[in-house]
Every structure is written in structure tokens, then in C-alpha cells.
Amino acid sequence: MSVMLRPTDIGELCDLVAAFAGKDDRLCLRGGGSKDAIGAPTPDVTVVDMRGFSGVVDYDPPELVLTVRAGTPLAEVQALVAAENQMLAFDPEGLGTTIGGVIAAGMAGPLRLTRGGVRDHLLGFEAVSGRGERFVAGGKVVKNVTGFDLSKLMAGSWGRLAALTEVTLKVVPRPQLQQTLLLRGLDPAAAVAVMASALGTPAELSAAAHLAWHGEPVTALRLDGFAPSVAARRAMLARDALAALEPIDDDEGDALWDAVRHVRPLASAPILWRIVVAPSKAPGVIIALPGAAWLLDWAGGLLWLASDSDPADIRRVAEAGGGHAMLVRGDTALRGAVSAFHPRSPALTALETRVRRAFDPAGVFETGRF
Amino acid sequence: MSLCMPEPDAGVLARRAEIVAAMRAIVPGEGVIDHADGLRPYETDGLTAYRQPPLVVVLPETVAQVAAVLRWCRDHAVKVVPRGAGTSLSGGALPLADGVLLGMAKFNRILHVDYADRIAIVQPGVTNLAISRAVEDEGFYYAPDPSSQIACTIGGNVAENSGGVHCLKYGVTTNNVLGVELVTIDGEVLRLGGQGLESAGLDLLGLVVGSEGLLGVVTEVTVRILPRPETARALLIGFPELEGAGRCVGEVIAAGIIPAGMEMMDRAAIHAAEAFVNVGYPLDVEALLIVELDGPAAECAHLIEAVARIAEANGASSIRASSDDTERIAFWAGRKAAFPAAGRISPDYFCMDGTIPRRRLPDVLARMKLLSEQYGLGVINVFHAGDGNLHPMVLYDANVPGQLELAEAFGADILRLCVEVGGVLTGEHGVGVEKRDLMPAMFSAIDLAQQVELKHAFDPAALLNPGKVFPTLHRCAELGQMHVHGGKLPFPDLPRL
Numbered sequence A: 001m002s003v004m005l006r007p008t009d010i011g012e013l014c015d016l017v018a019a020f021a022g023k024d025d026r027l028c029l030r031g032g033g034s035k036d037a038i039g040a041p042t043p044d045v046t047v048v049d050m051r052g053f054s055g056v057v058d059y060d061p062p063e064l065v066l067t068v069r070a071g072t073p074l075a076e077v078q079a080l081v082a083a084e085n086q087m088l089a090f091d092p093e094g095l096g097t098t099i100g101g102v103i104a105a106g107m108a109g110p111l112r113l114t115r116g117g118v119r120d121h122l123l124g125f126e127a128v129s130g131r132g133e134r135f136v137a138g139g140k141v142v143k144n145v146t147g148f149d150l151s152k153l154m155a156g157s158w159g160r161l162a163a164l165t166e167v168t169l170k171v172v173p174r175p176q177l178q179q180t181l182l183l184r185g186l187d188p189a190a191a192v193a194v195m196a197s198a199l200g201t202p203a204e205l206s207a208a209a210h211l212a213w214h215g216e217p218v219t220a221l222r223l224d225g226f227a228p229s230v231a232a233r234r235a236m237l238a239r240d241a242l243a244a245l246e247p248i249d250d251d252e253g254d255a256l257w258d259a260v261r262h263v264r265p266l267a268s269a270p271i272l273w274r275i276v277v278a279p280s281k282a283p284g285v286i287i288a289l290p291g292a293a294w295l296l297d298w299a300g301g302l303l304w305l306a307s308d309s310d311p312a313d314i315r316r317v318a319e320a321g322g323g324h325a326m327l328v329r330g331d332t333a334l335r336g337a338v339s340a341f342h343p344r345s346p347a348l349t350a351l352e353t354r355v356r357r358a359f360d361p362a363g364v365f366e367t368g369r370f
Numbered sequence B: 001m002s003l004c005m006p007e008p009d010a011g012v013l014a015r016r017a018e019i020v021a022a023m024r025a026i027v028p029g030e031g032v033i034d035h036a037d038g039l040r041p042y043e044t045d046g047l048t049a050y051r052q053p054p055l056v057v058v059l060p061e062t063v064a065q066v067a068a069v070l071r072w073c074r075d076h077a078v079k080v081v082p083r084g085a086g087t088s089l090s091g092g093a094l095p096l097a098d099g100v101l102l103g104m105a106k107f108n109r110i111l112h113v114d115y116a117d118r119i120a121i122v123q124p125g126v127t128n129l130a131i132s133r134a135v136e137d138e139g140f141y142y143a144p145d146p147s148s149q150i151a152c153t154i155g156g157n158v159a160e161n162s163g164g165v166h167c168l169k170y171g172v173t174t175n176n177v178l179g180v181e182l183v184t185i186d187g188e189v190l191r192l193g194g195q196g197l198e199s200a201g202l203d204l205l206g207l208v209v210g211s212e213g214l215l216g217v218v219t220e221v222t223v224r225i226l227p228r229p230e231t232a233r234a235l236l237i238g239f240p241e242l243e244g245a246g247r248c249v250g251e252v253i254a255a256g257i258i259p260a261g262m263e264m265m266d267r268a269a270i271h272a273a274e275a276f277v278n279v280g281y282p283l284d285v286e287a288l289l290i291v292e293l294d295g296p297a298a299e300c301a302h303l304i305e306a307v308a309r310i311a312e313a314n315g316a317s318s319i320r321a322s323s324d325d326t327e328r329i330a331f332w333a334g335r336k337a338a339f340p341a342a343g344r345i346s347p348d349y350f351c352m353d354g355t356i357p358r359r360r361l362p363d364v365l366a367r368m369k370l371l372s373e374q375y376g377l378g379v380i381n382v383f384h385a386g387d388g389n390l391h392p393m394v395l396y397d398a399n400v401p402g403q404l405e406l407a408e409a410f411g412a413d414i415l416r417l418c419v420e421v422g423g424v425l426t427g428e429h430g431v432g433v434e435k436r437d438l439m440p441a442m443f444s445a446i447d448l449a450q451q452v453e454l455k456h457a458f459d460p461a462a463l464l465n466p467g468k469v470f471p472t473l474h475r476c477a478e479l480g481q482m483h484v485h486g487g488k489l490p491f492p493d494l495p496r497l
């Protein structure tokens, strides 16, 4: 049985972490718990529920900067910025998630292709290290190179370095108009080629994905911006031999991108892999793993793969494409046997371990999950 | 107030001949420089107030040589300072008397360009501009554009996480780099990141970008390239009051417009620039704003009007929109000449680099004016207005005894002021030696210790670029300040932003 603790102020959290580190015990940080089923099962661990750190600290829309406590629900953050006609540019998914969990999971949606990921929008933070010490890094302005960029490490750290208590994010204006254009019936290689050529024009796409949608393969390109600009950029794409692009209405477009963001076409697949490769390599990965269901986001650079092939084969194929594969869904047995993260070289693993120790010398956040 | 650097290790100095011989065994021929005349060009970087010839200069040509040099230096406890083109404005590439200066200039090849995946793989000594030149025929460019781009190297850009006037819309170096090859002080060759958008595991790439040569030596860089926008147009807007200009910047962004660049100059900067280049800047204004918009022609036309309306509503006294590229470039000419223009009105100047929340601009400029009176030194301001990155130039004359020290103190007060209003010590030039001792103004001892722990995870004996970034010196040697006077700066041909 897991024990659950819920600190609400930073002093309490510092004491808690210091006490556990001193006893050589382990703590698992949890936001909304939506990603509990990622990584190896960890039955006997003490869970720290971070939702006690909730609320907005500072938000000044014209500065494009937002500071919130890490346990604030993502939905609340998104509603707050939407009310000012702004958005989180990394386009996160997540029902029931916290902003800290989203950041620690480093998961970004379709707009990541052109607007950057979590790493690109976390400007600074306050956290408690494995020593039980409060520290800050980064800043609260959009441009800053003072000291090491620890925000990059915290994005995608999966609770292994420090407990985020407050985060400062860069936000961006919400586009006035979004238009989604479709091509139908392409195979993955043709789709990736089309997406690459569209991204090679100055039409400035914001997102590009290829998926099975209402039973047929569609290649979806998205243009965001002011109305005259979207019209001009659509004309630009047509000029570049993508004349068959067919606009779909806004609701349909929203539904499509929502499906991509949440990988809905693969929602019921028992095993799900997240493979990041150079876009041109994605079709090769698909061909090498026959029988898999898949969805391509980021113009092919992100391949969601539902496949019961041998995990070693999947990882070998991803690596051959210059990429890596993360196991994000699987039953307990699979997750117990196969590490969630793609294995790194021994030298890199050793360096990562030293980096983790730099935050957490006693390994208090090392639950064995990853 | 002179610069303190780690006291040179007498043992290392005594072993100089042995160290030079060991370097020659690794890098044959012209690649090792040890005579005094040959060392002189390396004794400073873009922060010319501080100078120190290195123990020896080593210019490797292969990754294996870099690895062997680093491993040898680790085994023999010799410090190493990496160097690109030496344009750092914070003294990041300042040599150490007892250290090897590892110049990466010979790593100057573009290895691979992939237009389908929109990436370029280059060696670290390739200049920033050379990347854009290499891909321009296909209609692409590399977006981060520091104004030193004809000289500075991509390796230096990675180390400093450099920005440029277009980074408001396109991001700084870290947002445009996908992978690096890094050689650690142990001589281990690591690949961080790759050709995809995200790394497996911890984002060590993100940590290395902006680490100022303290974590390893970058031997290869994979960058994203972008298609060049169809058009670019600029607005030149004069304001009778600073507040109006500040509000205009905020409202442009609040309207959902992210210009490619948005630069501000104060009265002193406008007058200095206009006297230097005569491009027709209005002289009866307190602030001048240059707003550049890029994209399809229809988008530029639409946004030019929208920005002009916002400017008018905030009391702009003059608004001009460029009708062609010649005019657009003319708008920029004065801004780009701000540094040499400062050099004409003052024998010497320091260029500062703090960032503030934009809303605090009028307040910060008013207090800077008070400080200027208090110190009896002039200051002129150019400003990356879109992202709040200030570049105040503190004017002084090093030939007047005491003025250099006054200028240093004035500059430090400006940076403390940036931190006090919620900003930071450096927006793009790096901490280096220049802001090292100010780090405690922004970070607690625990915050800094956390960063130093990371440094030790890469470099436990602190042999890579010591004395930079972290104020951890117990014993130190005072560095002589042989100031270059009367505008005789290195890189005289570079536009200065």
C-alpha cells in the first residue's frame, strides 16, 4: 500500500524530503497522477501529492509571462490564459493533470513542431531538491542567460531531480484564425514528403500530422494567424503544387487536432510507444514494424506506435532512424520488464546518474520507476 | 575594482615546456602556439578591458585530438579555456595564465544539410552567418542572428545561448539547436540530442547550451533551418514620451502580434546614431521604435497598419513604413550603428545586457538617469524592446584616472537595478567574468551551489573554464587592465547591437 502525503507549503516539503533522504527512503512525486501508469510499477513507495501547491502567483499578459504554483490544474491554467486570448504554446494534452506534471512529463502537442516544447517555454522555477533545499533557477523574463539553464533539465525530468513548487512559463498570443487543410489517401512515405515540402515553403505551417481519421488516412496541415495572412499562406501552398489541399471547418479541425494531441485513434491499444525521429525516417520505422497501428505528428518527427512487436526490435528500429522510443503504455508485466526510457550509451547513462546525484545525492526521488 | 581570476598554479607554470611538448605530440605542426607574439591575438575577447595571454594555444583539427588534449589536461591537472571567434562580450573566452586555450577555429566545415528534415550539421568553428549563406540558395536560413554573426562561431553561440534582433519571434540559440557532440574533460565523446525534436532521457543538450564552456567542448552542432519569409517590412516610430513608446510595445504584443524584431532607442542613442549615419531619424523625440514584420506580403501590409494604429493611439509623433528593402535597411542603419556612434561621442564605453519586465522600462530609465548624474558618466540606451533586453552603454574615458572603476560600478548598479525590478543580470551576452561577482544579487548560496554541483557532475576537478560564471574564488590574482582606448576595438567592422 502506498502512503500519500500532501504538503501545502515549501517549508513542509523541504522538511519532508530531508527526513526521507536522511532515512534512505524514497518519494514519488505526483501531480494529477494521470501518468501513474507510465514506467515500472512501484508498489511500496510514499507518494507526495503536489496539488497542495496551487494557484496563480503572477500573470501580466502583455509581458507574455505567467507564474503559477506547480500543482495548479492544467485546465485552470489554460482557462486563465485563454481568457486573455493567449495560450501555452507547447500545446499540452491532459485531463486531470497539473501544470507541474505536464512539465515534468515534458509532453507537448502538435504545435510543438513549430512553437517549441515544454523545454522552450519554462523560463524559471522554484523547487525542492533531494537535499530538502529550496532553490530557484532561470528567471521571470522571456530572455535570460544568467547561470545554467536548469529549466531544460526539469522539463521531462519525470519527478527524478527535484519537486517543482512554482513555475514561470512563457505564454503566446492565441491566433485569430486557425485553418486546417487535408490531403486524403496518402501512404506514410508520401505524407511525410508532402509535410516536408509544405514546411519547406515560407507558408509557415503551425502543425502537420498524418493519421487515420474517419476510417481513411488523412494528412493534416494547419495554418494559424490573422485572416489575411492565413489566406495568403494558403495560396502560397496551392502554388507549391499542393493544390489538392482541402479546407475543413473549424469544429472538425479542432476535433482532429484534439485527437492527435491525445492520440485518440490509439486510445484502446494496450501497448503504446512514443518514438521521436528525424521526420524523413518515420516511414522506414513504420515499414520495419509491420502490423502496428500508428499516428504521425510533428510532420513525422513524432511517431505514436501501437505494436506488440518485441520491444528490443522497436528500439533497434527507432535507433536506426536516429531516434528513440519511450514506452508510455503497457500492462504491469511489460512495464516491469521494459524500461520506459530508451536506454542510453553507458557513458551517457553514467553522466545522467551524476546529474541526478547533483540534485538528489541520496536518491530520494529514485523510485525505480524509470 | 579590478578583475580577480584564480591565482595561477606555480607548478603548472613551471611545467610549461613539458605541457607544450605534450600538446605538440597530440596536435602536430602549426596547431600549437607558444611564442609570445603568437599568443597575443588570443589574450582577450570582445570584453577588451581584461587581458591575459594563455599558457599555450592549441588549435585541434579532429575530435580525437580534442579528446586527447582534454584527457591529457585532466590527467595533469591543467586548466582549459575553449574559444570560438573570441567575440564574447562577458569575458567568457578570457584566457588563464596557467591554462591551455583550446581554439576551435579549424572546425570550420558544414558537414551535412538536409532540406527535407530542415537541419544543418556543422562543425563548431563555422560562423553563424556561414550557415545561412550555405542554405540561402534553397531559400533557407538559420534564424538566431547575433549582430556579430559574420565573426562569431556556432560553437560560441551554443556556449553563450546567443540571441539576435529576430529572437522575439524565432527564439534564441537553444530553441534552434537539436543536437551537439560534446567532448568531456574525461575525453569522452557524447552525443546529446540528435536530429529529432526531443532527447531521450534528461535534456542534457538544454543544459549544455548556455553553459559558457564550463561543461565540455562542443565539436559538432545540429541546427534547425527555416524557409526565409517572403517579405519583411519595418516601421520607424517616434514618440515624444518614453511612456507612450513603452505602452505601444505592450499593446502590440497584447494584440497578438509578435514582430520579427522590435527595437527601441532613447534620445541620447537617437542623436548619437543620427549624427553618425544620417538616416533621417526624428530628433525631436524621446524614444524611437523600429518594428519589423515578416511573412507573406499580405500579412506584412495588414500588420503594418495594425501597429501604426496602436502607435498613433499611444501618441506617436512620427510614423514611417518602409516601402522597399532599401528603406527598411536604412531604418535599421542607425540602430545597427549605435555602438560605433557611442564610440564617436565617448572614448570608451561598456555595453551592459540586463533584462527587465517591459512594464518597468520608464521607471528603470528614470533611475538610470539619476545614477548617471550621481556617477557623472553618460549613458545611452538601445533596447530589444520586445523581450525587455536592455543594452545601456556606459560612457567613460579610461585615460581619466578612476573613470574605468566608476564605469564598472555604474554598470554593476544598472544590473542590480534590473534584478531588483524582477529582471535578470544578462539576457544574451552571458555571465563570463563580467557579471560573475554579481551572481549573488540574483541567486542565493543554495541556488548557486546547485549549479556548481552540476558543473562537478561534468567536470569534478573544475578544469574547464574556471573563474567564469560562479563567484567561488578564495584566492585570486588581480588582472591588469590594459584598456584599448579611443574606439580601437577588436572586430571594428561588426555592427554592434
Ligand SMILES: Cc1cc2nc3c(=O)[nH]c(=O)nc-3n(C[C@H](O)[C@H](O)[C@H](O)COP(=O)(O)OP(=O)(O)OC[C@H]3O[C@@H](n4cnc5c(N)ncnc54)[C@H](O)[C@@H]3O)c2cc1C
Pocket (backbone or CB within 6 Å): B045, B046, B081, B082, B083, B084, B085, B086, B087, B088, B089, B091, B092, B093, B104, B124, B145, B146, B147, B148, B151, B152, B153, B154, B155, B156, B157, B158, B159, B160, B161, B162, B163, B164, B165, B212, B213, B214, B216, B217, B218, B219, B428, B429, B465, B491, B494, B495, B496, B497
Ligand atoms: C560587435 C559584437 C556584437 C555582438 N552582438 C551580439 C548579439 O546581438 N547577440 C548576442 O547574443 N551576442 C552578441 N555578441 C556577443 C558574442 O558575439 C556572442 O556571445 C557569440 O556567441 C560568441 O561567439 P564566439 O565564437 O566569438 O565565442 P567566444 O567569444 O570565443 O567564446 C564564448 C564562450 O563560448 C565558449 N566556447 C566557444 N566555443 C566553444 C566550443 N566549441 N565548445 C565549448 N565552449 C565554447 C568559450 O569558452 C566562451 O565561454 C556580440 C559581440 C560583439 C563583439
